[in-house]
Amino acid sequence: MDALEQLAIVGRSREGDPEAFGMLVSDLTPSLRRYCRSFFENWQDADDAVQEVWIKVWKSMHTLQQNGAFKTWLFRMTRHVCLDRIRSSQNRVQVVDAEEFSGQPAPEHLSPEYLAVQRSEVERAWSIVAKLPSTLGQAFVLVCLEGMTYEQAATIANTSESTIRGRVARARKAIIEAVS
Amino acid sequence: MKTLPCGRTIEDILHKLDDAPDLHELECHWCHQERRRLKDQTTIVLSHLRGEDHTADSTDLASNVLSKISNLRPMQRTWEAPLRETGEVVRISSSEIISRIRQQFSYSHKAQLNYTEVKATDAKIPHVQWLVRCTVSMLTEATVQQIEGEILEYVQAGLGAELLVERLRVEITIEDVHGEILSYLEIGT
Numbered sequence: 001m002d003a004l005e006q007l008a009i010v011g012r013s014r015e016g017d018p019e020a021f022g023m024l025v026s027d028l029t030p031s032l033r034r035y036c037r038s039f040f041e042n043w044q045d046a047d048d049a050v051q052e053v054w055i056k057v058w059k060s061m062h063t064l065q066q067n068g069a070f071k072t073w074l075f076r077m078t079r080h081v082c083l084d085r086i087r088s089s090q091n092r093v094q095v096v097d098a099e100e101f102s103g104q105p106a107p108e109h110l111s112p113e114y115l116a117v118q119r120s121e122v123e124r125a126w127s128i129v130a131k132l133p134s135t136l137g138q139a140f141v142l143v144c145l146e147g148m149t150y151e152q153a154a155t156i157a158n159t160s161e162s163t164i165r166g167r168v169a170r171a172r173k174a175i176i177e178a179v180s
Numbered sequence: 181m182k183t184l185p186c187g188r189t190i191e192d193i194l195h196k197l198d199d200a201p202d203l204h205e206l207e208c209h210w211c212h213q214e215r216r217r218l219k220d221q222t223t224i225v226l227s228h229l230r231g232e233d234h235t236a237d238s239t240d241l242a243s244n245v246l247s248k249i250s251n252l253r254p255m256q257r258t259w260e261a262p263l264r265e266t267g268e269v270v271r272i273s274s275s276e277i278i279s280r281i282r283q284q285f286s287y288s289h290k291a292q293l294n295y296t297e298v299k300a301t302d303a304k305i306p307h308v309q310w311l312v313r314c315t316v317s318m319l320t321e322a323t324v325q326q327i328e329g330e331i332l333e334y335v336q337a338g339l340g341a342e343l344l345v346e347r348l349r350v351e352i353t354i355e356d357v358h359g360e361i362l363s364y365l366e367i368g369t
Contacts, residue, residue, distance in 0.1 A: 003359075011293070011315060012295075014295055015274075015295065015297075018249065025249075026242045033237070033238055033241065034229065047241050054245040055252065067294050067315060068355060068358050068359015121231070124228065126228075141229075143198070145229055145230065169194040
């Protein structure tokens with residue numbers, strides 16, 4: 001789906017067209033799963049969150065003001081849903097203290113020995129992201145995996161571009177240390 | 181914090197990994213090598229994270245979502261309006277009107293209709309005064325003046341084909357390919 005086509009699909013979804021909305025769901029579900037996975041430690045929780053997100057989005061499409069803002073709006077809503085689910089289920093929230101994490105070596109659970117026992121390369125990669133402090137993993141997924149700009153990621157995470165830049169750099173550092 | 185022989189740290193390079201290399205990096209082989217090493221190592225992880233293993237899961241999940249959504253039809257505003265030919269008052273939904281306007285736009289080679297909103301502006305029933313908001317992208321190098329007439333014509337044809345319309349105001353928002361608003365204008369009859 002190119003950018004121009006996506007504008008029309010988003011617009012039709014705002015009008016309440018279920019067929020157009022279905023195209024958005026099919027197109028963007030893989031991205032949303034990956035983003036949600038950065039909040040949770042397993043795919044099941046991530047998938048539950050994705051379902052909740054899409055239903056909320058469908059119900060509130062009419063509140064979207066601008067077609068071009070859709071993707072950022074969608075990911076912001078996803079972030080809220082994930083955080084709400086974590087809070088309500090008393091799931092572990094990894095609070096990031098940027099200064100504390102900065103410059104420290106990768107923790108033991110990111111070591112190659114630990115990671116080698118993971119089932120597959122894909123799961124191994126996800127386990128590395130999952131072991132990052134939550135906000136670092138989210139920034140890494142948005143920027144490096146989903147190709148968002150620092151500005152877009154900052155809007156979604158409700159923070160500044162420089163904070164996102166720092167988080168992505170620290171995430172990369174931890175990931176590189178984990179795989180090397 | 182590891183420092184390269186040129187004096188820069190790995191953190192310096194990590195912070196700018198998504199930017200183009202600066203002049204120093206272009207000329208410094210240590211920085212160049214470090215940038216490549218960092219990129220290569222994250223690329224391996226990224227390729228796994230983008231792995232195809234979960235494609236089927238995403239498809240199943242999307243299907244589940246769509247089946248749940250099929251039970252959640254959006255609220256549709258309906259209007260009582262007189263037919264143009266007979267004056268008989270009928271109930272018509274916004275989506276029906278939008279569908280007629282969209283049908284007209286399907287003939288256009290100059291503008292793509294991205295979003296439409298329709299509402300009656302008169303308080304009395306049946307409604308004969310309408311506001312239509314259209315968000316469009318321009319498909320060619322046509323000017324705004326060139327497409328505004330066409331848009332008004334399409335909206336009139338879509339709305340007025342069956343309904344009696346005494347007054348019509350069209351608000352047109354033109355957006356670029358990224359959805360950024362380029363211009364806004366109002367026209368009417």
